[in-house]
Amino acid sequence: MCAEVMVAEDDAKQAELIRRYLEREGHAVTAVRDGREAIEAVRRREPDLLVLDVMMPRTDGLDVVRVLRSEQRELPVLMLTARTTEDDLLLGLD
Numbered sequence: 276m277c278a279e280v281m282v283a284e285d286d287a288k289q290a291e292l293i294r295r296y297l298e299r300e301g302h303a304v305t306a307v308r309d310g311r312e313a314i315e316a317v318r319r320r321e322p323d324l325l326v327l328d329v330m331m332p333r334t335d336g337l338d339v340v341r342v343l344r345s346e347q348r349e350l351p352v353l354m355l356t357a358r359t360t361e362d363d364l365l366l367g368l369d
């Protein structure tokens with residue numbers, strides 16, 4: 276099954292790696308570079324999955340999820356992070 280996946284990642288190399296892998300598996304991929312762009316793109320395209328970097332410029336990944344959830348969007352989100360503290364991990368689950 277082909278899914279439409281949005282990748283929100285400010286690191287161009289990481290975004291390209293994720294895009295290539297997902298496309299190789301048959302998924303349609305849209306990439307955005309920051310949190311604000313991610314919110315607007317989700318509103319326009321309504322992807323099946325959002326792969327979201329937590330630490331992005333302008334609006335971070337946690338705020339992106341808060342905005343989307345406040346709009347009652349049930350979009351599945353896979354969060355990518357280099358953060359390792361228990362508090363950070365719990366914030367991601369909130």
